[in-house]
Amino acid sequence: MLIPPDPIQRFSDLFERAKQAIPVDPNAVVVATVGADGRPSARVVLLKDFDSRGFVFFTNHESRKGRELLAHPFAALCFYWQPLEEQVRVEGRVEVVSDEEADAYFKSRARGSQVGAWASLQSQRLGSRDELETRVEDVEKRYAGAEVPRPPHWSGFRVVPDRIEFWHSRQSRLHDRHVYLREPDGWHAQMLYP
Ligand SMILES: Cc1cc2nc3c(=O)[nH]c(=O)nc-3n(C[C@H](O)[C@H](O)[C@H](O)COP(=O)(O)O)c2cc1C
Numbered sequence: 001m002l003i004p005p006d007p008i009q010r011f012s013d014l015f016e017r018a019k020q021a022i023p024v025d026p027n028a029v030v031v032a033t034v035g036a037d038g039r040p041s042a043r044v045v046l047l048k049d050f051d052s053r054g055f056v057f058f059t060n061h062e063s064r065k066g067r068e069l070l071a072h073p074f075a076a077l078c079f080y081w082q083p084l085e086e087q088v089r090v091e092g093r094v095e096v097v098s099d100e101e102a103d104a105y106f107k108s109r110a111r112g113s114q115v116g117a118w119a120s121l122q123s124q125r126l127g128s129r130d131e132l133e134t135r136v137e138d139v140e141k142r143y144a145g146a147e148v149p150r151p152p153h154w155s156g157f158r159v160v161p162d163r164i165e166f167w168h169s170r171q172s173r174l175h176d177r178h179v180y181l182r183e184p185d186g187w188h189a190q191m192l193y194p
Pocket residue numbers: 025028041042043044045046047057058059060063064065066122123
């Protein structure tokens with residue numbers, strides 16, 4: 001098989017197939033970050049945008065992942081689309097998206113999610129469910145009859161890829177692996193042993 005030259009186009013084609021094949025959250029992706037002590041942590045987020053600039057997800061910047069990414073701006077993403085037997089791994093530097101981009105996405109969210117973004121002190125210790133519900137009621141009162149603005153601590157991260165690997169399952173675990181490395185003159189692809 002000839003390796004397609006553009007990994008972003010290849011991701012886009014695959015993602016279209018994933019959306020057809022996977023009814024719920026085909027955009028779910030594991031994101032790994034690294035803490036100040038060198039300890040990795042991983043969790044699922046939803047991919048909300050991608051193009052040649054990178055892969056975007058939104059979160060609370062005071063959460064564990066938020067703090068880790070602001071202090072050490074590198075991440076790894078891992079998609080697994082079981083019905084397609086495909087895995088995609090993306091690695092690179094992380095940037096915070098522009099305020100305009102974050103505002104536009106925040107506006108598109110359901111009001112309940114907008115309220116939740118203010119009410120949840122994501123990844124901090126919660127004393128009781130009541131405490132959270134009281135915070136939700138307070139936010140609802142504060143913005144009653146008005147638009148809910150985007151909290152300053154809630155925005156997007158863009159993973160700017162310098163390495164993208166496509167893995168496709170093959171018989172006897174002799175899988176295909178194509179890794180793309182970004183060089184100053186563009187993407188270079190090579191195969192890896194499975
Ligand atoms: C399917 C799925 C989608 C999720 N999407 C997001 C998301 O887009 N943003 C987010 O902050 N958390 C999302 N979460 C919750 C995270 O996995 C995680 O619990 C939370 O962000 C706190 O992570 P942290 O303590 O490492 O920062 C999602 C979880 C699941 C299972």
